[in-house]
Amino acid sequence: MAETRIFERPRALYDVATHYCPGCMHGTVHRIIAEVIDELGIQERTFGVAPVGCSVFVYNYIDTDMCEAAHGRAPAVATGIKRVRPDMIGFTYQGDGDLASIGTAEIIHAANRGERISVIFINNAIYGMTGGQMAPTTLLDQKTTTSPRGRDPKAHGYPMRMCEMLATLAAPGYIARVTVAEPKYITKAKQAIKKAFQVQIDDRGFSMVEVLSTCPTNWGMRPVDAKKWLIENMIPYYPLGEFKQPEE
Amino acid sequence: MSDRVLMKGNEALAEAAVQAGCRHFFGYPITPQNELPEYMSRRLPEVGGVYLQAESEVAAINMLMGAGATGERIMTSSSSPGISLMSEGISYIAGAEVPCVLINMVRGGPGLGGILPGQADYLQATKGGGHGDYHLLVLAPSTLQEGLDLTMLAFDLAEKYRNPVMVLADGFMGQMMEAVEFRKPEPMDLPDKREWAIGYMKERGGRSLVESVHLDPDELDEHNEKLQAKYRRMRDEEIRVETYRLDDAELVVAAFGTTARIARSSVDTLREQGVKVGLVRPITVYPFPYETFETLPESVKAILTVEMNCGQMIEDVKLGVGHDIPVSFFGHSGGHPPQVEEITEKLTELARERGCA
Numbered sequence: 001m002a003e004t005r006i007f008e009r010p011r012a013l014y015d016v017a018t019h020y021c022p023g024c025m026h027g028t029v030h031r032i033i034a035e036v037i038d039e040l041g042i043q044e045r046t047f048g049v050a051p052v053g054c055s056v057f058v059y060n061y062i063d064t065d066m067c068e069a070a071h072g073r074a075p076a077v078a079t080g081i082k083r084v085r086p087d088m089i090g091f092t093y094q095g096d097g098d099l100a101s102i103g104t105a106e107i108i109h110a111a112n113r114g115e116r117i118s119v120i121f122i123n124n125a126i127y128g129m130t131g132g133q134m135a136p137t138t139l140l141d142q143k144t145t146t147s148p149r150g151r152d153p154k155a156h157g158y159p160m161r162m163c164e165m166l167a168t169l170a171a172p173g174y175i176a177r178v179t180v181a182e183p184k185y186i187t188k189a190k191q192a193i194k195k196a197f198q199v200q201i202d203d204r205g206f207s208m209v210e211v212l213s214t215c216p217t218n219w220g221m222r223p224v225d226a227k228k229w230l231i232e233n234m235i236p237y238y239p240l241g242e243f244k245q246p247e248e
Numbered sequence: 249m250s251d252r253v254l255m256k257g258n259e260a261l262a263e264a265a266v267q268a269g270c271r272h273f274f275g276y277p278i279t280p281q282n283e284l285p286e287y288m289s290r291r292l293p294e295v296g297g298v299y300l301q302a303e304s305e306v307a308a309i310n311m312l313m314g315a316g317a318t319g320e321r322i323m324t325s326s327s328s329p330g331i332s333l334m335s336e337g338i339s340y341i342a343g344a345e346v347p348c349v350l351i352n353m354v355r356g357g358p359g360l361g362g363i364l365p366g367q368a369d370y371l372q373a374t375k376g377g378g379h380g381d382y383h384l385l386v387l388a389p390s391t392l393q394e395g396l397d398l399t400m401l402a403f404d405l406a407e408k409y410r411n412p413v414m415v416l417a418d419g420f421m422g423q424m425m426e427a428v429e430f431r432k433p434e435p436m437d438l439p440d441k442r443e444w445a446i447g448y449m450k451e452r453g454g455r456s457l458v459e460s461v462h463l464d465p466d467e468l469d470e471h472n473e474k475l476q477a478k479y480r481r482m483r484d485e486e487i488r489v490e491t492y493r494l495d496d497a498e499l500v501v502a503a504f505g506t507t508a509r510i511a512r513s514s515v516d517t518l519r520e521q522g523v524k525v526g527l528v529r530p531i532t533v534y535p536f537p538y539e540t541f542e543t544l545p546e547s548v549k550a551i552l553t554v555e556m557n558c559g560q561m562i563e564d565v566k567l568g569v570g571h572d573i574p575v576s577f578f579g580h581s582g583g584h585p586p587q588v589e590e591i592t593e594k595l596t597e598l599a600r601e602r603g604c605a
Contacts, residue, residue, distance in 0.1 A: 043449075044449045044450040045449070045450075047446050047447070049314070050459065056461060057461075059457055059459070063455055064449070064455055065446040065447065065449055065455045065456045065457075066455065066456070066457050066458070066459070067313070067314055067317045067344075067446060067457075067458040067459070068340075068344065068458065068459035068460060068461060069310060069313070069314075069340075070310065070336055070337065070340050073306070073307070073310035073313075073337070076302065076306075076307040076308075076310035076311045076313075076314070077310050077311070077313050077314035077317075078314060079300070079307075079311050079314060080272075080274060080310065080311035080312060080313060080314025080315035080316070080317070080322075081314040081315065081317060081318060081446060082314075083272060083274075083298045083300060083311070083315060084272055084298070084314075084315045084318045084320050084322070085318050085446070085447045088446075088447060105303050105304060105306075105307065106303070106306075106307050106310070108303075109302075109303035109307065
């Protein structure tokens with residue numbers, strides 16, 4: 001009898017172990033991106049822009065053309081590629097330090113120009129690779145190595161909600177926030193990421209999906225506790241949902 | 249029929265880029281080079297290209313990194329403080345071996361400095377500017393015609409070496425008008441971009457990876473050695489220098505760019521008075537023509553370096569001549585160029601001191 005395969009590794013995902021810490025959600029998001037690339041049949045015309053941070057080696061896991069960018073500059077690098085090769089489908093992969101701190105200007109202006117790129121924004125409320133410093137997305141009272149007494153709004157301001165900010169602009173086509181903390185969320189996350197790519201394929205403007213994610217190592221928690229902390233603390237401040245849809 | 253046209257420098261260099269095949273320009277306004285992006289914003293759409301005004305120089309140079317990673321001909325232009333902002337991206341571009349062309353219409357510094365012409369970015373342009381062990385290939389034109397010719401050549405050289413190439417001009421060259429002629433350089437054997445650039449996964453049967461990160465120490469060593477080998481190859485193949493009335497010279501003026509053009513008049517003035525003066529003008533300031541200075545005629549008794557800064561190229565000139573010949577400096581850094589009379593007077597003093605005929 002012929003074998004029917006119902007589940008396998010996506011073609012766009014390399015068959016290698018990742019370098020991420022236990023409980024980190026980069027691996028799940030990488031897989032979703034690879035599945036979406038496969039399902040849309042765009043592997044050979046897709047380019048990714050790799051970030052600075054833990055996921056700097058995203059190109060070791062996703063098999064498409066890739067260009068590295070300096071910290072925060074991925075939207076500018078992606079703009080450059082896309083303007084020369086408008087036939088290609090481009091995504092950036094950025095953390096919260098990358099996108100919401102050093103790269104704030106680049107993300108806002110790429111969104112405001114309606115660049116035909118899809119941004120995957122991993123928000124884990126902390127700097128991961130550099131060892132757990134405060135990020136613009138760090139929650140109030142959250143302790144980090146540079147906010148050892150907890151984030152104080154008087155000293156550090158409030159956690160930045162990037163989806164809500166970018167949704168005020170006219171040019172973006174699709175902006176959504178998801179998480180991959182549990183299977184029920186993962187399905188929705190995949191739908192959003194696929195939609196973001198589809199908006200780009202349909203030439204309907206800039207798209208961004210923010211993914212609430214964990215950093216058990218720098219949060220100082222076991223993976224299971226980290227997941228619980230995300231659901232109980234991050235989702236209330238960073239509500240899930242679609243903030244901007246392409247105009248009909 | 250002559251093909252010569254009268255054009256403003258910034259616009260002429262922009263047109264040279266277009267005629268060299270540049271179809272994509274990413275930039276940010278800064279004086280004194282604004283006519284260049286303005287020209288591109290009109291001209292590029294006519295030839296099916298893209299002009300994009302970035303939100304900052306930082307974004308512009310990173311757009312250039314992405315655009316350059318496709319292997320197409322791309323360019324930005326800026327002036328001193330803008331180039332400083334671009335330094336981060338330039339280091340990444342050099343590290344990732346992405347070809348691109350940068351035009352720097354230098355003004356005076358440091359800091360905000362002024363908007364008048366300067367040459368104070370010599371060290372930044374030739375010794376790095378950004379972090380890490382890298383070099384740009386740096387071309388320093390002296391006339392507008394040469395600015396055009398070198399801008400066209402810059403695109404070939406960028407592709408040949410997969411390296412950023414800077415045209416180091418100054419505010420004078422941007423703002424002056426001269427009769428120029430557009431003439432393409434001799435065709436060069438260039439590597440096939442499809443072997444490495446983004447956008448050819450199907451043809452190549454494998455993806456392209458453009459990056460500059462090497463966490464493994466041996467790998468980083470190897471990468472840096474590869475870059476250094478490239479710089480050595482530039483030294484072997486790309487050094488360009490002009491020497492003028494050097495054969496029997498007792499005094500030598502060393503100058504680059506617009507300053508060299510002024511210094512040349514001083515050489516002629518003094519030659520008419522019987523003073524034996526010659527000129528050395530590096531056209532590539534990186535790689536620097538050290539050999540020309542190492543092999544100056546035995547008759548040379550002193551060198552005067554003239555620059556629109558506080559003395560930057562003088563270090564390279566001294567490296568070139570060693571301890572054999574005294575090297576002194578004359579220049580202004582405020583935005584007014586050294587005058588022919590001033591240079592002539594300095595050389596006359598030097599001739600007297602050194603007992604020249």
